[in-house]
Amino acid sequence: MPDIIQLLPDNIANQIAAGEVIQRPASAVKELLENAVDAGATEIKLIIQEAGKALVQVIDNGKGMSETDARMAFERHATSKISNIDDLFRIRTMGFRGEALASIAAVAQVTIKTRRAEDETGTCIEIDNSVVRKQEPVATPVGTNIAMKNVFFNVPARRNFLKTNASETRHIVDEFIRVAMSFPNIFFSLTTNGQEVFHLERGTLKQRIVQLLGNPYNAKLVSVQEQTDYLNIYGFVGKPDTAKKTRGDQYFFVNNRFIRSAYLSHAVMNAYQEIITPDSFPAYVLFIDLDPAQIDINVHPTKQEIKFEDERIVYAFVQAAVKHALAQFSVTPNPLAPSPQFQWRLNGINIAGATASSLSLTNVQVANAGLYSVQLSNQFGAVISSDAVLAVNRFPVAQCADMIVSAGSACLGSALVDHGSFDPDGDPFTLSQSPPGPYPLGTNLVALTIIDSKGASNICSALVIVLDRTPPTIVCPRDLVVTNAHDQLSSAVAFNTTASDDCSSTGSPVCVPASGSVFGLGTHPVLCSVADAAGNASQCSFNVIVRPGNVPPVPVFKISPLVNFPGYTNLVTISTENNEATLVFDASNSYDLDDTNFNYFWYDGTNLFSTNALATRALSLGTHEITLALDDTFPLGVSRTNVTVEVITGSEAVTILIGLVQDSILSARSQQPLLASLDAAAAAFDRGNTTAGNNQLQAFQNKLRAQVMPLDAALAGELTRAAQEVIDGVDRSVVP
Secondary structure, X not given: OOOOOOOOOHHHHHHHHHHHHOOOHHHHHHHHHHHHHHOOOOEEEEEEEHHHOOEEEEEEOOOOOOHHHHHHOOOOOOOOOOOOHHHHHOOOOOOOOOOHHHHHHHHOEEEEEEEOOOOOOEEEEEEXXXXXXXXXXXXXXXXXXXXXXXXXXXXXXXXXXXOOHHHHXXXXXXXXXXXXXXXXXXXXXXXEOOEEEEEEOOOOHHHHHHHHHOHHHHHOEEEEEEEOOOEEEEEEEEOHHHOEOOOOOEEEEEOXXXXXXXXXXXXXXXXXXXXXXXXXXXXXXXXXEEOHHHEEOXXXXXXXXXXXXXXXXXXXXXXXXXXXXXXXXXXXXXXXXXXXXXXXXXXXXXXXXXXXXXXXXXXXXXXXXXXXXXXEEEOOEEEEOOOEEEOOOOOOEOOEOOEEEEOOHHHEEXXXXXXXXXOOOOOOEEEEEEOOOOEEOEEEEEEEEEEEOOOOEEEEEEEEEEEOOOOOXXXXXXXXXXXXXXXXXXXXXXXXXXXEOOOOOEOOOEEEOOOOOEEEOEEEEEEEEEEEOOOOEEEEEEEEEEEOOOOOOEOOOEEEOOEOOOOOOOEEEEEOOOOEEEEEEEOOOOEOOOOOOOEEEEEEOOEEEEOOOEEEEEEEOEEEEEEEEEEOOOOOOEEEEEEEEEEEEHHHHHHHHHHHHHOOOOOHHHHHHHHHHHHHHHHHHHOOOHHHHHHHHHHHHHHHHHHHOOOOHHHHHHHHHHHHHHHHHHHHHOOO
């Protein structure tokens, strides 16, 4: 099933709304007259034709409207009288809803001409069935001229329900009288079908009553005038002999707005209770002025019924005021005509001496809080008003405390000095701090104000002390690497550190060691610190690394003659005489990268044996630690290198060969002929027979080629080269 609920078009919605606001031509008359009054007019003319069915026209000399306002006035709920919900409770104007013109335009053909005093030309707008047919400039007097023609032309059913012309005219006259009655300071006229029915010059209220109700009332009206702090009542009531069998000439106005109130009518009737017959109705025109907040006029479409916040007290005032007026003019049974008596009460108990029409309290304390009422009484009776609540509002308590805070960004600090402020009545309250902050460094005087929901306030003050607790910023350099001068062991090193602070001034950074200090070789830590004016401190550190400026010589040497055996790291030489060996030490290839000259020092153990680049040294059997020291005479210009030289006999050299054979992979059978030759060579060398020993080593080499080479060529080659080293070593060691 499709959706069936939809929004009504504006013209239909306006017609429905018009059904509540515009019930007959008289409804439009009331709305248009009230608009003219609200516009500040001093002259208002009403023209009707055919009881308003053909024409209702209102011409005024009020403020007029601009072109935009004239167009906007015909929109629904468009008004200049209210702008927020609170305005509904302060209404002093006749109209306020913004519905009248939109409702009239929805059921009639409307033409409006209007001009403000400051405009050279006015505006003319024609609207038909809520649709603007024409809008143009027009020459027209200051004020507004609005004409409503052919009411209900587009709603035939509504038009058919209108009464006879005489009946509708009577309704129009009634509305005209009610508006004209409440504003005697405005000129009004009513013309119907070309004949002027009313021509009401500006005057007093009594003159206006006589103009509207007839000359017989001129001498039959009794003035009513009562003023209290709650409300004022004024107007006129008819003398008892003007009472009629109908209620025709009875008018109540609240804040100049005509209302219907059976309740207040009953109050007037009670005032006449003993001076007219029960079936008679007195004439009266009474105005009640009171605070708009005490009434609600938005309870009925025509605004002719209102609600009072306290109907009972209004009833009592009306009754007492009318009785008082009748008594003053000697139209009541009591010739003394006493004034109403007042007795104020607190919590139902009479307040001693509080008998005036108003009650004033001074130096109000909590004990004065309670329910207040007033009893009005005279010879006709007494009535008690409803209770009025007096709540005593005690001052809120402001409590402050000094605050110490740290400065944040921009060197400002924020803090609340409230220290338990409260309202003794438990009312909501707000706190405001002046100045509100944030606050600069130092001591700041701050005021704290507390205001409760009823407007009572109090104040206290405190200090907000803003401290700089942020350490300064110190920046150290990165690690400094310095190379000494060629001939120096140390260097003077200068460096720079920087310090800054967002809020306070800083001193110069202090470094240990200080900039410009002399640093020796190696890595030296430097610690720097700084403090700001507030005493906050910061540190940073870095290293000064001092490198030598001189490169020492590089030792390069050779020793000869030497024998090389597989797996031996020591340098080996052979002594054929079985007591010593003479070696040549050559360091002539040593060099220095930054110096050309340097000195040579050769040591056998700790014994210096030569200061030449080329040296000869006879070494005894055994192990010798040979050291070469080079010195370029500059700082750190000494370099050393050492080797171990082992001096052995020819027999010991053969023993090394025997070990190599025994440690090989050869079988014992294969080793036997080889070891035999080696044993013979060792014996020969022990006897000092070098030739025989070398011959046995050559025989060993031949056996390797014949017997081992076919099985393991690598092993045969290794052992052959080792045997040759011994042969060559023995030969080199023989002194020619």
